[in-house]
Amino acid sequence: MWVEEELLEQEFLERCFQEMLEEEDQDWFIPSRDLNNQGVGQLQQQLNSLSVSDHHSNLEEVARKSILNPEAKEFVPGKKY
Numbered sequence: 001m002w003v004e005e006e007l008l009e010q011e012f013l014e015r016c017f018q019e020m021l022e023e024e025d026q027d028w029f030i031p032s033r034d035l036n037n038q039g040v041g042q043l044q045q046q047l048n049s050l051s052v053s054d055h056h057s058n059l060e061e062v063a064r065k066s067i068l069n070p071e072a073k074e075f076v077p078g079k080k081y
Contacts, residue, residue: 031043
């Protein structure tokens with residue numbers, strides 16, 4: 001009797017996880033699924049037009065305006081100070 005209950009519980013949990021995954025898939029924005037071909041092309045065009053501007057081409061100016069502490073210890077991930 002307990003084996004049957006265990007199997008029913010396992011099946012219930014599997015269905016719950018499957019429903020959660022399906023809900024999560026619906027919430028995600030997937031361009032190939034959620035946009036028509038024109039929308040994908042427009043999105044691609046917008047992405048291609050993005051650029052990074054170099055407002056601070058002078059490194060000395062960047063260093064002079066920096067608010068970082070030059071005396072600070074170097075950060076090492078996982079190391080406790």
